[in-house]
Amino acid sequence: MSIEFLITSFIIVASxxxxxxxxxxxxxxxxxxxxxxxxxxxxxxxxPHMAAxxxxxxxxxHTSALAFEIFKYLGVAYLLWMAxxxxxxxxxxxxxxxxxxxxxxxxxxxxxxxxxxxxxLSIFFVAFLPQFVSAGEAQxxxxxxxxxxxxxxxxxxxxxxxGLFAAAMRDHVISRPRVMTWMRRSFAAAFVALGAxxxxxxx
Numbered sequence: 208m209s210i211e212f213l214i215t216s217f218i219i220v221a222s223x224x225x226x227x228x229x230x231x232x233x234x235x236x237x238x239x240x241x242x243x244x245x246x247x248x249x250x251x252x253x254x255p256h257m258a259a260x261x262x263x264x265x266x267x268x269h270t271s272a273l274a275f276e277i278f279k280y281l282g283v284a285y286l287l288w289m290a291x292x293x294x295x296x297x298x299x300x301x302x303x304x305x306x307x308x309x310x311x312x313x314x315x316x317x318x319x320x321x322x323x324x325x326x327x328l329s330i331f332f333v334a335f336l337p338q339f340v341s342a343g344e345a346q347x348x349x350x351x352x353x354x355x356x357x358x359x360x361x362x363x364x365x366x367x368x369x370g371l372f373a374a375a376m377r378d379h380v381i382s383r384p385r386v387m388t389w390m391r392r393s394f395a396a397a398f399v400a401l402g403a404x405x406x407x408x409x410x
Contacts, residue, residue: 212339216358219335220365225321226252228397230366233314234373235380235390242370244311248318250363255323257355260332261348281324283402290398 226249234242322328332355340350380390 209339212354213357213361215335216361217365220358220362225398226318226362227366227369229318229321230370231373233318234370235377237310237314238377239371239374241310241314242374243367244314245318246363246366246370248315249322249366250359251315252319252322253328253359253362256328256332257336257359259329260336261351261355279406283406287399287402290395290402 230242230245230249233245336351336354339354340347
């Protein structure tokens, strides 16, 4: 495992994005357990893109304008729905004292969908993973699976840290209604901005 791969992966994972934003929101509103669940869900959402990159399916998104546009606007619509739901008083940023089974499932599904509905991830992994597989590699498939596993572990660890830190700040935030109102607006604006960025993305 090269140090270049580890450093590059860490920079990519640690960069603020939709998954990190959702994990932080889960930690602030539902606590530490939900933040870890959100981090796990976001990590699971990477699996289809990893598989697409390894199996070559992402080439379809790269070559087919229609497939890319359909997938992209599904992602944009979902992010806009997340923004709307975040603004609602009883929406995504509703403060909960404890996380029940149903809430845990909702957090997981939302986290998975956030990453699945982003076609740029598949194309990114097509360009990213092969750079760290040498031309003379005896088992390139096994090597890419190994790299993917490390990337996923790093994603889960970094997102969990984000979420747990947010959960630690939870009591300082939820006791202030004005702060919660400001947070709802800020998170909603962030989801809209990420949706706009995705809408403008090119293959």
